[in-house]
Amino acid sequence: TRVAVLISGTGTNLQALIEQAKRPSSSAEIVLVISNRPGVEGLRRASLAGIQTRVVDHKLYGSRAEFDGTIDRVLAEFRVELVCLAGFMRILTGTFVKKWSGRLLNIHPSLLPSFKGVNAQKQALQAGVRVSGCTVHFVAEEVDAGAIIVQEAVPVLPDDTEESLCDRIRQAEHRAFPGALELVASGAVRLGEDGHILWKSDC
Numbered sequence: 001t002r003v004a005v006l007i008s009g010t011g012t013n014l015q016a017l018i019e020q021a022k023r024p025s026s027s028a029e030i031v032l033v034i035s036n037r038p039g040v041e042g043l044r045r046a047s048l049a050g051i052q053t054r055v056v057d058h059k060l061y062g063s064r065a066e067f068d069g070t071i072d073r074v075l076a077e078f079r080v081e082l083v084c085l086a087g088f089m090r091i092l093t094g095t096f097v098k099k100w101s102g103r104l105l106n107i108h109p110s111l112l113p114s115f116k117g118v119n120a121q122k123q124a125l126q127a128g129v130r131v132s133g134c135t136v137h138f139v140a141e142e143v144d145a146g147a148i149i150v151q152e153a154v155p156v157l158p159d160d161t162e163e164s165l166c167d168r169i170r171q172a173e174h175r176a177f178p179g180a181l182e183l184v185a186s187g188a189v190r191l192g193e194d195g196h197i198l199w200k201s202d203c
């Protein structure tokens, strides 16, 4: 399966996906990395891995529709079949999300549906939960509300800071996202017509 990864920054999740796609057993081939911001570290990670990169700078577009339309055109140019949002921080339009329904994955740093939106790790600390983690889900128009594919839990420790919790969750992300990518790229898991997750064995 031809995969594109959309990023906005460091790209540690991208790096984990690159490692996964390199394995001979992998069903995924990362053919493109798109960043909405120029000069980010994730672009260097992609180039080092021999993956084509493009920058689609959202500041250069008059509307979200035009920004998303440009991204869609680049995805078509590279015959992309599956898209992973890895630290991609722009909300996508309903038109784009509908077109890519079932072929668009995102990683979120909390156990959804808890702590949607930005600074999820900080929300968890402030809520005083003893368990948090990360979620890989299909992207739906409603932000952080799509069908859940994989989750991994991590403990929240008494002396945790936002930084220590972020780091523990990020380690979990680097396992969960590659696992979810393999499930979807191999066809083991797909999004059903009713918007729920369908496992291949589900007859």
Ligand SMILES: Nc1nc2ccc(CNc3ccc(C(=O)NCCCC(=O)O)cc3)cc2c(=O)[nH]1
Pocket (backbone or CB within 6 Å): 085, 088, 089, 090, 091, 092, 093, 094, 097, 106, 117, 118, 139, 140, 141, 142, 143, 144, 145, 146
């Ligand atoms: N329609 C749809 N699109 C998304 C785009 C990115 C992400 C990644 N997670 C994200 C979740 C939240 C945000 C957010 O609220 N950023 C501040 C506003 C930035 C902006 O104005 O664009 C960004 C990415 C998830 C979704 C999603 O669940 N549904």
Ligand SMILES: N[C@@H]1O[C@H](COP(=O)(O)O)[C@@H](O)[C@H]1O
Pocket (backbone or CB within 6 Å): 008, 009, 010, 011, 012, 013, 014, 086, 087, 088, 107, 108, 109, 170, 173
């Ligand atoms: N989507 C969120 O944004 C961050 C991206 O980190 P990186 O993959 O760019 O290192 C991660 O915390 C991820 O959960």
